[in-house]
Amino acid sequence: MPTRILAGTVASISEFKANPMKVMSFSSGNAVAVLNHNEPAFYCIPPAMYEALMERLDDLELLAKVREREHEPSINVTLNEL
Secondary structure (H helix, E strand, O other): OOOOOOOOEEEEHHHHHHOHHHHHHOOOOOOEEEEEOOEEEEEEOOHHHHHHHHHHHHHHHHHHHHHHHOOOOOOOOOHHHO
């Protein structure tokens, strides 16, 4: 069964275990798909990408709250009133 690989760089699990930093250096700051028997076992991402993903997730959760509450009654105030 074909499997979709969501990374531009792939490595076998043996290759990754032997030298993970070397594998990550080939990814140029992008995700690496680590394969076990030619199937993705996991994805490894650099810290900057992980932080960006977490930031995006937080934004999406806040957006969901905004949309959930956008039709609730509100009180208009000016900055001087605060």
